[in-house]
Amino acid sequence: MRIIGIAGSLREKSFNRVLLRHAVNYLPDNSSLEIFDLRRIPLYNEDIIQTALPDSVICFRDEINDSDAILIASPEYNYSITGVLKNALDWATTNTLGNLLVRKPIAIMGASIGAWGTTRSQLHLRQVLHAANAKVIARPEIYISNAKSVFDENGFLSDEKILKRMRDLMQALCN
Amino acid sequence: MRIIGIAGSLREKSFNRVLLRHAVNYLPDNSSLEIFDLRRIPLYNEDIIQTALPDSVICFRDEINDSDAILIASPEYNYSITGVLKNALDWATTNTLGNLLVRKPIAIMGASIGAWGTTRSQLHLRQVLHAANAKVIARPEIYISNAKSVFDENGFLSDEKILKRMRDLMQALCN
Amino acid sequence: MRIIGIAGSLREKSFNRVLLRHAVNYLPDNSSLEIFDLRRIPLYNEDIIQTALPDSVICFRDEINDSDAILIASPEYNYSITGVLKNALDWATTNTLGNLLVRKPIAIMGASIGAWGTTRSQLHLRQVLHAANAKVIARPEIYISNAKSVFDENGFLSDEKILKRMRDLMQALCN
Amino acid sequence: MRIIGIAGSLREKSFNRVLLRHAVNYLPDNSSLEIFDLRRIPLYNEDIIQTALPDSVICFRDEINDSDAILIASPEYNYSITGVLKNALDWATTNTLGNLLVRKPIAIMGASIGAWGTTRSQLHLRQVLHAANAKVIARPEIYISNAKSVFDENGFLSDEKILKRMRDLMQALCN
Numbered sequence: 093m094r095i096i097g098i099a100g101s102l103r104e105k106s107f108n109r110v111l112l113r114h115a116v117n118y119l120p121d122n123s124s125l126e127i128f129d130l131r132r133i134p135l136y137n138e139d140i141i142q143t144a145l146p147d148s149v150i151c152f153r154d155e156i157n158d159s160d161a162i163l164i165a166s167p168e169y170n171y172s173i174t175g176v177l178k179n180a181l182d183w184a185t186t187n188t189l190g191n192l193l194v195r196k197p198i199a200i201m202g203a204s205i206g207a208w209g210t211t212r213s214q215l216h217l218r219q220v221l222h223a224a225n226a227k228v229i230a231r232p233e234i235y236i237s238n239a240k241s242v243f244d245e246n247g248f249l250s251d252e253k254i255l256k257r258m259r260d261l262m263q264a265l266c267n
Numbered sequence: 268m269r270i271i272g273i274a275g276s277l278r279e280k281s282f283n284r285v286l287l288r289h290a291v292n293y294l295p296d297n298s299s300l301e302i303f304d305l306r307r308i309p310l311y312n313e314d315i316i317q318t319a320l321p322d323s324v325i326c327f328r329d330e331i332n333d334s335d336a337i338l339i340a341s342p343e344y345n346y347s348i349t350g351v352l353k354n355a356l357d358w359a360t361t362n363t364l365g366n367l368l369v370r371k372p373i374a375i376m377g378a379s380i381g382a383w384g385t386t387r388s389q390l391h392l393r394q395v396l397h398a399a400n401a402k403v404i405a406r407p408e409i410y411i412s413n414a415k416s417v418f419d420e421n422g423f424l425s426d427e428k429i430l431k432r433m434r435d436l437m438q439a440l441c442n
Numbered sequence: 443m444r445i446i447g448i449a450g451s452l453r454e455k456s457f458n459r460v461l462l463r464h465a466v467n468y469l470p471d472n473s474s475l476e477i478f479d480l481r482r483i484p485l486y487n488e489d490i491i492q493t494a495l496p497d498s499v500i501c502f503r504d505e506i507n508d509s510d511a512i513l514i515a516s517p518e519y520n521y522s523i524t525g526v527l528k529n530a531l532d533w534a535t536t537n538t539l540g541n542l543l544v545r546k547p548i549a550i551m552g553a554s555i556g557a558w559g560t561t562r563s564q565l566h567l568r569q570v571l572h573a574a575n576a577k578v579i580a581r582p583e584i585y586i587s588n589a590k591s592v593f594d595e596n597g598f599l600s601d602e603k604i605l606k607r608m609r610d611l612m613q614a615l616c617n
Numbered sequence: 618m619r620i621i622g623i624a625g626s627l628r629e630k631s632f633n634r635v636l637l638r639h640a641v642n643y644l645p646d647n648s649s650l651e652i653f654d655l656r657r658i659p660l661y662n663e664d665i666i667q668t669a670l671p672d673s674v675i676c677f678r679d680e681i682n683d684s685d686a687i688l689i690a691s692p693e694y695n696y697s698i699t700g701v702l703k704n705a706l707d708w709a710t711t712n713t714l715g716n717l718l719v720r721k722p723i724a725i726m727g728a729s730i731g732a733w734g735t736t737r738s739q740l741h742l743r744q745v746l747h748a749a750n751a752k753v754i755a756r757p758e759i760y761i762s763n764a765k766s767v768f769d770e771n772g773f774l775s776d777e778k779i780l781k782r783m784r785d786l787m788q789a790l791c792n
Binding site for chain 4: 207211
Binding site: 101102103104130131135136137139169170171172173174175176177178179180181182185216219220221222223224 | 276277278279305308310311313344345346348349350353354355356357360391394395396397398399
């Protein structure tokens, strides 16, 4: 079982990247999680599909195509997912090249430094992934608020309840 | 009255770019509309704010800051706005540099080649702009479906009802 | 396979009620569809749960509990589902009595007299049903616009494409 | 300035009703707040408009019509507003009798016993009120989580930050 991890933030020390790395500890047997860096993905532009599709996009789409499942962790910007994440999903689903998310198992989670734990952006992310006809894992839901106090200085997460949920989510994703 | 126009699509012949250009014909006196090209805006990344903020971002934020109003036209991808547009809005509203959209008058419209006329993405765009505390014009709403038959080969739009609405929208934006 | 049909409108000649009745023709073998009338369901009120739960609510919850699947057809009011439908869903999912929609297979469709075919209310209905942890059928989606011209005077629907989708939806619901 | 208060919950001791009652303390001079009880409003049904419109609906619509502004407080059920509230809004906006919310100033707030403070239902409520073309106050936003610990046994709310926001909201509503 090959899982691709995608973070909605490009920040090196992003809590959502850290979250993805924690998920590695909760993989079922015979499964692997590789985090794909969205940094080199260009802005979506249908014109460049016709002329010269960037290697980064080809690589991103190949990775998704070769994966059995996807794990997404994103912060919330303006009550929604980040433009960075939406842009990557636009590349993954474009009609011109083919929608790679059809029936793809996808699990989602999110951490925010504020009080509302990315509840609103995850609501929206589920809509976007429904539009893409992905197979989104419904439960458990993982909303982490006040990230600065939940993660310690070394980016370590020790909250038992959250870790338990993460284990359950990875189990559900790999079933 | 200086208005900045933003298209959610980077495609040269995008119907939504064309829509922005039509809006120029319906500006009230003493107002101007300049279309800002999002092509050079990089993916949002808080780390590069600290190191070297790209000129394109500085320029984008200056344009927004100097404008009196914004006009947005976006296609709908996956029942939502494009990642390209969301990414630009993330740059415009980032806490680190300051949210430039607070109480900024913004008008929105959208065209799609399908049957549903960007109804869903505009619903979401209003949420995002509310989150940014922008002053979004409520009416009229402009949803253009079946764009391929509404625009002629030269990208010309002659539908009287839509053009009337565009005039009303620009009037509302400039009041 | 016992399916319960729920219409979001109480109007006798509601297009969405008619839609439910058409679905009967597309049931797979060994399945039945019974339309439940929401007319006697009272407004949700937790206080009356404690004192005297109305028979209509007991009956509604029994029907849902005994069903294998649910089919919902709702008009769109104010870009959302009707209060009538939301009120019924609130009764079906209340913590106090137990959420009966957990993992319940649910199919949705909708007809509107306007141009946008309940696209926005179905988007929202999927959110509500996700919150209830129901198992909502993802595809096909059935959006019927301009209902007055799609249904004939006797409420008969002959559009082959829509009927084909209805057959596919019932198949998916019963699988 | 006559303000009508509407609670999304019918429960006698509902935190959201209590919230409305607290708002009375923060009214600007020369304004009044009267809480309208939705208990007797029937389920929306276009057929009864034609035959015998219930007095409760006539009264509700008269109250809204005579008011200068509306204040809404609602719990969150299934990540959305309650059916009770949506049903009342459907009556207030029906095409058949006329949409009474056009440009009506409306302020919203909400309390939940859970952790997420009605963030999701308020997001949706703003959509519904935009659809109705109401004039919804954008800021401040009031989200109250963990209501059981925020309100004391007598339903008294003493959190200074929340009360400050309530004062600001009432000020914004009456301007």
